[in-house]
Amino acid sequence: MSAPTLERVDLDQRGRAELGFLRSLRGGLAPLKARTLGLLEREGAFEAPFTTIEDLRGRTDPVLAGDAGTRFGAAVLRWAREQTTPRAVAAYERRRDELEPLAVPAGLERFQDRLGPRKPPAYWTYEFHTTTGGWDGHPQMGFVHHELVYRHLLMAAYGPGIFNQRQSVAEAAPRESYTSICDLGCGTGQYTVKLAETYPQARITGVDLSRSELLYALRRGEERGLAWQMVRAAAEDTGLPGGSFDLVTSFILLHEVPPAVTRRILAEAYRLLEPGGDVHFSDVTPYARRTPQQAWADDWDAEQGNEPWWRTAATLDLAALATEAGFEDVQQRGLGPGEYPWVLTARKPLKENS
Known part of the structure; x- marks a missing residue:
């Protein structure tokens, strides 16, 4: 079974530190999330079965509306996610000479562009997962997302x-x-x-x-x-x-x-x-x-x-x-x-x- 990421992708100290900080920051929000769940449980928001997600959110959202801890946790989580792509791209750019040869294929014989000059569907232009610029927001976004974001944040967090x-x-x-x-x-x-x-x-x-x-x-x-x-x-x-x-x-x-x-x-x-x-x-x-x-x-x-x-x-x-x-x-x-x-x-x- 092949390794999921390349072992020879080496970032500078700043890149490792910034991505490590974002990983630790997101991990450090776990107690706040547990606190929010505890608040909802104490208020009985989860006691009855729910028929729709709107029904469930109708019970939970009023409980959390005035809770500063939940708002703080949400704001920090969104900020950390918004920072991920810019920090990963910057780390790549500082090591471009070393990393770009690892990112590009040897040839394009097995690549077909059937979309051509047509615009992609509107839904695809959304910045999924707060990926700045979307999935083609950088010429090597595939490499950046897989080898930097996955390796330094997701794999480190989830194994x-x-x-x-x-x-x-x-x-x-x-x-x-x-x-x-x-x-x-x-x-x-x-x-x-x-x-x-x-x-x-x-x-x-x-x-x-x-x-x-x-x-x-x-x-x-x-x-x-x-x-x-x-x-x-x-x-x-x-x-x-x-x-x-x-x-x-x-x-x-x-x-x-x-x-x-x-x-x-x-x-x-x-x-x-x-x-x-x-x-x-x-x-x-x-x-x-x-x-x-x-x-x-x-x-x-x-x-x-x-x-x-x-x-x-x-x-x-x-x-x-x-x-x-x-x-x-x-x-x-x-x-x-x-x-x-x-x-x-x-x-x-x-x-x-x-």
């Missing part, structure tokens, strides 16, 4: 579990082997790597709207001797040939798009699959499967982290949407603690209804 989740999802696909896989919203190839390790004989195509992330995914493939194709296109309109894959999959893509686009992504997955092929999407756990405490924490954290469609993703009936798109044998389940990641699996019929 290897964030990559093990991707392995679990890849292994949970219905078949033992596949010949042609399409990874929608592949980013820098974190999940794509796990697909390649799980199904080594498969031809893999990654699709994403971010040029910088795709180019770093290409570089990561080169490092591992993987000849995958990377395509710049929207997941709902890939432009790839229909019926050309036996697995269409994604890891935590759907909460980054509006619900209308989720419907289009399922329709596109159906089109891309050969008869009998599988769709296998993972994303956030539905609020209906969470305790009141968990659902509130998910929703509150999404508010502080520029996640505009987390709530809709956590309340959509994906199984119904998959059935509506024409899939059969639709199944949903949670794979890990707290039922995360949440996985939808379904099959395109061998014969379509006339």
